[in-house]
Amino acid sequence: MHRRVPRLLLATATTAVTALATLLLTTGPAHAAPFLNASYPINGSTHIKATNSDLPLGPGTLAATLDLATGSVTGSVTLPPSTGSFTELGFIPVQATTEFVEAQPTTGTVDLNTGATQTESHITIRITSLKVAGLPVPVGDGCETKSPAVIDLASQPGFNVLNGGVVAGTYTIPDFHDCLLNTGIINLIIPGDGNTISLTLGPAVIG
Numbered sequence: 001m002h003r004r005v006p007r008l009l010l011a012t013a014t015t016a017v018t019a020l021a022t023l024l025l026t027t028g029p030a031h032a033a034p035f036l037n038a039s040y041p042i043n044g045s046t047h048i049k050a051t052n053s054d055l056p057l058g059p060g061t062l063a064a065t066l067d068l069a070t071g072s073v074t075g076s077v078t079l080p081p082s083t084g085s086f087t088e089l090g091f092i093p094v095q096a097t098t099e100f101v102e103a104q105p106t107t108g109t110v111d112l113n114t115g116a117t118q119t120e121s122h123i124t125i126r127i128t129s130l131k132v133a134g135l136p137v138p139v140g141d142g143c144e145t146k147s148p149a150v151i152d153l154a155s156q157p158g159f160n161v162l163n164g165g166v167v168a169g170t171y172t173i174p175d176f177h178d179c180l181l182n183t184g185i186i187n188l189i190i191p192g193d194g195n196t197i198s199l200t201l202g203p204a205v206i207g
Contacts, residue, residue, distance in 0.1 A: 044199035053086035097129035103148035122148035143179035164201035
């Protein structure tokens with residue numbers, strides 16, 4: 001199942017796209033198209049502060065479009081479902097499978113001189129499976145955040161528009177709803193601020 005994710009991740013990837021766009025704009029033919037399309041393989045993780053746990057992200061794909069005239073960028077990320085584990089109350093094992101689903105396209109800006117990128121993504125976080133002490137806990141088909149998480153991403157030192165690199169940021173997880181009888185307990189455990197996300201983009205594929 002393909003899902004669009006943290007746009008945050010995607011925003012960073014856009015930075016790489018922008019830098020590449022600059023190269024093509026300065027070395028390509030005068031009649032070159034005003035937009036540059038690129039895709040990147042992505043892998044990474046997000047750290048959930050409230051549960052002190054890491055959730056793997058990827059392998060996925062980032063698709064980005066850069067406006068060579070203004071430096072504005074839009075994009076979308078496709079990520080598979082991800083399963084993470086943590087311990088509640090110090091000894092109860094919990095396992096959750098989640099999906100990061102785009103609520104709207106990721107947007108941002110790229111500095112056409114340096115390639116530095118800033119993006120903002122709006123991601124709905126869904127819980128599709130939950131186990132406590134190894135036993136399945138029903139959450140229904142609509143267990144997700146009440147509103148999208150707003151993820152701001154930025155390219156990190158060493159990022160290269162052609163070869164990729166790391167983009168990272170922080171975000172707040174909103175409260176969940178429609179998780180059957182477990183909505184209350186989920187909201188006591190998972191939501192909150194201070195969550196971090198880091199994505200590594202592979203080499204760009206142009207076109």
